[in-house]
Amino acid sequence: MIERINFWEIPEIWHYFAYVVLPLCGLVMLGRFYGRIRLWWQVGRPERRWDKPLVRLWRLIKFGIVQVKVLSKTYPGLVHVAIAWGFFVFFFGTALATIDADFIKFLRGPIYLIFKLMLDTLTIAALAGIILAAYRRFIQKPSRLTLDRGFTLSLTLVFVIVFTGLLTESLRLAAIAQEPTLQPGWSAALAWWTPAGWVTAQLWLALKLTPAVINSIHLWIWVTHATLVGVLFIALPTTTLVHMFTALMNVFFSKLDRPVGQLAPIAENEKKEPVYVSTLRDLTWKQLLDGDTCTECGRCQEACPAYAAGTSLNPKQLILSIRDALHRDGPTLAKGNGKSLPLVGETIKDGVLWSCTTCGACVRECPVLIEHVDAIVDMRRHLVIEGRVDDILQGALANLGRYGNSFGQSERMRARWTQPIQPKIKDARREPVEYLWFVGDYASYSATLSDVTQKTADVFQKASLDFGILYDGERNAGNDVRRVGEEGLFEMLAEKNMAALDKCTYKTIVTTDPHSYNTLKNEYPANNGHAVLHYSELLDQMITSGKLKFTKKLSYKVTYHDPCYLGRYNGVYDAPRRVIEATGCTLIEMPRCRDKAFCCGAGGGRIWMEEAEVKERPSETRIHEAIKLDGVQAFVVACPKDVTMYRDAVKTTGNEERIVVKDLIELVHEALG
Amino acid sequence: MNIVVPVKLVPDLVEELTIDASGAALDTMWLRLIINEFDDHATEQAILLKERSGGQVTIITPNAEGVDDMLFAASARGADRLIKLVGDFENGVNNHALARTLATTIKDLQPDLVLTGVQAHNDLDGSLGPLLAEYLGMPYTGYVSGVIVNGDKAIVRKEFPGGLIAELELKLPAVLGIQAAEQPPRYVAISKVRQAMKTATLEEMDAPGLNPDGGPTIGRMFQPEAAEKAEMISGNADVVADRLIGIFKELGVL
Numbered sequence: 057m058i059e060r061i062n063f064w065e066i067p068e069i070w071h072y073f074a075y076v077v078l079p080l081c082g083l084v085m086l087g088r089f090y091g092r093i094r095l096w097w098q099v100g101r102p103e104r105r106w107d108k109p110l111v112r113l114w115r116l117i118k119f120g121i122v123q124v125k126v127l128s129k130t131y132p133g134l135v136h137v138a139i140a141w142g143f144f145v146f147f148f149g150t151a152l153a154t155i156d157a158d159f160i161k162f163l164r165g166p167i168y169l170i171f172k173l174m175l176d177t178l179t180i181a182a183l184a185g186i187i188l189a190a191y192r193r194f195i196q197k198p199s200r201l202t203l204d205r206g207f208t209l210s211l212t213l214v215f216v217i218v219f220t221g222l223l224t225e226s227l228r229l230a231a232i233a234q235e236p237t238l239q240p241g242w243s244a245a246l247a248w249w250t251p252a253g254w255v256t257a258q259l260w261l262a263l264k265l266t267p268a269v270i271n272s273i274h275l276w277i278w279v280t281h282a283t284l285v286g287v288l289f290i291a292l293p294t295t296t297l298v299h300m301f302t303a304l305m306n307v308f309f310s311k312l313d314r315p316v317g318q319l320a321p322i323a324e325n326e327k328k329e330p331v332y333v334s335t336l337r338d339l340t341w342k343q344l345l346d347g348d349t350c351t352e353c354g355r356c357q358e359a360c361p362a363y364a365a366g367t368s369l370n371p372k373q374l375i376l377s378i379r380d381a382l383h384r385d386g387p388t389l390a391k392g393n394g395k396s397l398p399l400v401g402e403t404i405k406d407g408v409l410w411s412c413t414t415c416g417a418c419v420r421e422c423p424v425l426i427e428h429v430d431a432i433v434d435m436r437r438h439l440v441i442e443g444r445v446d447d448i449l450q451g452a453l454a455n456l457g458r459y460g461n462s463f464g465q466s467e468r469m470r471a472r473w474t475q476p477i478q479p480k481i482k483d484a485r486r487e488p489v490e491y492l493w494f495v496g497d498y499a500s501y502s503a504t505l506s507d508v509t510q511k512t513a514d515v516f517q518k519a520s521l522d523f524g525i526l527y528d529g530e531r532n533a534g535n536d537v538r539r540v541g542e543e544g545l546f547e548m549l550a551e552k553n554m555a556a557l558d559k560c561t562y563k564t565i566v567t568t569d570p571h572s573y574n575t576l577k578n579e580y581p582a583n584n585g586h587a588v589l590h591y592s593e594l595l596d597q598m599i600t601s602g603k604l605k606f607t608k609k610l611s612y613k614v615t616y617h618d619p620c621y622l623g624r625y626n627g628v629y630d631a632p633r634r635v636i637e638a639t640g641c642t643l644i645e646m647p648r649c650r651d652k653a654f655c656c657g658a659g660g661g662r663i664w665m666e667e668a669e670v671k672e673r674p675s676e677t678r679i680h681e682a683i684k685l686d687g688v689q690a691f692v693v694a695c696p697k698d699v700t701m702y703r704d705a706v707k708t709t710g711n712e713e714r715i716v717v718k719d720l721i722e723l724v725h726e727a728l729g
Numbered sequence: 730m731n732i733v734v735p736v737k738l739v740p741d742l743v744e745e746l747t748i749d750a751s752g753a754a755l756d757t758m759w760l761r762l763i764i765n766e767f768d769d770h771a772t773e774q775a776i777l778l779k780e781r782s783g784g785q786v787t788i789i790t791p792n793a794e795g796v797d798d799m800l801f802a803a804s805a806r807g808a809d810r811l812i813k814l815v816g817d818f819e820n821g822v823n824n825h826a827l828a829r830t831l832a833t834t835i836k837d838l839q840p841d842l843v844l845t846g847v848q849a850h851n852d853l854d855g856s857l858g859p860l861l862a863e864y865l866g867m868p869y870t871g872y873v874s875g876v877i878v879n880g881d882k883a884i885v886r887k888e889f890p891g892g893l894i895a896e897l898e899l900k901l902p903a904v905l906g907i908q909a910a911e912q913p914p915r916y917v918a919i920s921k922v923r924q925a926m927k928t929a930t931l932e933e934m935d936a937p938g939l940n941p942d943g944g945p946t947i948g949r950m951f952q953p954e955a956a957e958k959a960e961m962i963s964g965n966a967d968v969v970a971d972r973l974i975g976i977f978k979e980l981g982v983l
């Protein structure tokens with residue numbers, strides 16, 4: 057029976073290379089890797105990321121081994137997986153070979169052949185992957201990739217290693233084909249279990265090289281292969297390939313303690329003082345690990361509305377600046393001497409942080425689960441505490457603190473939009489209601505939105521919904537206040553709203569505002585088991601249950617914009633789509649829809665800030681995306697701020713004749729007849 | 730350097746103002762008070778001076794609803810001492826009475842500099858600064874938008890209409906009416922204010938006998954009354970012109 061031959065035709069002296077030198081290289085690798093990563097905990101703050109090991113292990117498999125996020129982009133995904141799996145299999149194969157050689161002999165017969173086939177297949181896959189990666193890197197050159205020498209070097213090194221591996225195998229097969237006694241049990245038929253090796257071997261055979269010549273080429277190629285593996289080991293911790301380790305660690309330690317829609321409160325140090333992130337030392341070890349993990353793939357950059365608009369924010373660059381700062385200042389900081397240089401304001405400018413809409417596209421796209429938004433908000437908290445906010449934002453925050461709304465109007469005006477509504481909307485503070493409608497600032501105060509808000513009330517009334525509002529007891533829910541980094545104000549607003557809500561008897565909260573929805577659902581402490589629904593979900597339920605019956609069939613061709621805080625943050629994609637379809641409209645999707653939806657640019661408090669110099673506003677980009685769709689008449693939104701943002705964008709792009717912005721409720725209202 | 734900033738709360742114009750039954754005062758029922766914007770600038774200027782050249786900033790204010798929050802916010806911004814004057818302020822006092830009572834307290838504080846807002850929208854009897862200067866026997870300059878302290882002198886920047894700017898030198902102690910701080914009042918995060926609520930102390934001081942002499946007595950207070958109704962003329966140019974000529978004739982000007 058055919059079996060694996062250890063160190064086939066390799067002189068004994070070289071065995072020491074494999075058994076002594078390579079393990080030493082491995083040790084050097086570990087040492088150098090340790091030298092790099094110790095900075096995480098020597099510089100960064102502690103943070104608990106060890107709980108729930110099984111869930112973490114599952115994430116490791118899903119995102120680190122199977123690489124589902126990497127695969128979400130087909131070409132680069134497949135290319136990456138081919139190479140990465142090559143690595144995994146070669147690693148695994150070497151381990152098996154070692155067991156076979158030094159412990160229990162089991163690589164014989166069919167097992168041996170399958171083993172060979174596996175290695176050979178992955179050799180082809182990896183080589184193909186590397187060639188396609190090179191094509192992408194040197195010919196296609198997508199702008200989101202970092203195209204520097206480090207990556208070229210890694211790619212070349214890996215290519216040569218895999219290729220010399222293939223050559224070694226093929227030379228061995230060529231020699232055996234001439235002298236089958238070199239591997240008992242060998243036959244040309246079995247050679248097809250190593251197809252790539254066997255095909256390449258034909259080349260050597262065609263050259264009619266003598267077994268002696270083949271043997272010596274085989275030896276030197278083997279030596280080259282093994283030496284390069286050693287070089288790879290030693291170099292790895294400081295090459296771009298280090299992400300093999302850091303990425304696995306990063307997905308393992310990714311956050312589990314809260315949903316994406318929930319920010320962590322401000323951390324405290326041992327003295328129970330709040331930690332505002334302004335230097336490297338204030339970041340947690342996990343945030344430093346994020347920096348060391350970034351593969352520079354640029355997927356976050358490509359998805360980022362702030363980057364697309366031409367602001368100074370590039371999420372990839374932001375993460376890399378953390379990494380670079382760590383390797384610049386970390387070693388001195390770790391020694392305990394050396395002051396912590398300002399990270400925020402110096403390495404990362406204020407404007408960069410303020411440009412973020414917290415749309416979450418970067419987090420969603422990142423294949424290695426880097427947590428950009430959390431870091432951005434942490435640093436914004438520092439800016440807020442320092443009073444480094446622009447005038448408009450300052451005005452809005454002051455208004456929110458004083459009046460509970462960003463419009464700077466009295467709370468007594470909050471429910472003014474209800475005046476024409478008959479019968480009067482119930483005051484949920486006075487009588488029990490089934491649905492408590494949390495109206496939100498924009499829907500309440502914005503003059504241009506009162507029509508939409510009134511229509512919402514009308515639809516609810518027509519559906520005989522038992523609902524009420526908080527009238528002047530409502531405050532801004534605080535979602536964006538929190539994302540601006542004004543945590544104290546968020547707490548204050550939340551306390552006031554909680555106090556108002558606590559006095560009411562209701563079953564479910566409903567809101568038209570995805571921002572309020574997100575924070576009420578994910579961040580309000582102990583919602584006392586009250587469900588929180590977005591109106592799209594409620595409408596969907598009412599349509600299904602027959603409570604809402606349409607008398608008119610609309611025939612518009614529409615497209616739908618997923619609000620970030622409804623879609624990406626809370627996964628509500630289908631309810632609004634079902635409602636649109638129930639009204640009879642035909643829904644045509646934009647290229648970027650659902651979790652890939654492009655942000656309108658208003659989130660994260662951006663709506664309260666000075667507008668930066670931009671090439672094109674995100675909302676305008678989005679309108680351009682929509683009008684490219686064939687025959688779309690309406691741009692449907694499910695967020696009050698979106699109505700404002702996109703009506704403006706339609707005007708500023710001069711598309712008033714081509715498309716109208718409609719709130720979901722306007723379609724429903726119309727279909728009710 | 731010892732800087733004292735007298736601050737007053739004024740009606741917040743976000744709420745609709747209503748006149749009470751007497752017809753001579755605002756109805757306090759719906760009144761919401763807010764820091765006088767110029768006093769806010771005076772506070773900021775005081776803190777800027779302190780940050781630049783050290784010293785102590787004392788905020789002093791007559792008691793009113795919401796005054797504690799204002800004081801804590803000032804403390805969070807960097808004020809060192811917070812003084813609340815308690816007395817018969819309930820029905821509002823004019824600036825003469827306020828200046829007299831402030832002067833008594835401020836004298837004891839022995840300030841080098843008194844910074845006050847140059848005006849307030851409810852000043853009915855002149856602004857506070859000059860009155861205060863008079864009772865304190867100190868020099869006064871108003872409409873100040875920048876201060877540099879140099880030993881026992883202050884150089885102040887003062888803006889005149891038409892874009893003229895003057896730099897004046899004053900001997901300290903002095904009272905300045907601040908029009909604008911050198912930079913807009915900074916944002917104070919709520920958590921800092923909350924922290925100040927826990928750590929800062931409010932000193933209460935009695936405001937002795939309020940004497941409003943010298944100020945006017947209000948006879949009547951009322952909302953602006955609509956003038957006689959205007960007639961809107963619509964139509965094309967010819968129609969409008971005909972109508973205008975008609976009106977001029979009716980009025981006897983043509």
Ligand code: SF4
Pocket residue numbers: 356359360361362363369370371411412413414415416417418419428429655
């Ligand atoms: S959250 Fe959105 S705007 Fe902010 S960095 Fe990420 S992609 Fe850019």
Ligand code: SF4
Pocket residue numbers: 349350351352353354355356357371372375418421422423424425426
């Ligand atoms: S942060 Fe993530 S998505 Fe962005 S470049 Fe780095 S690895 Fe890619």
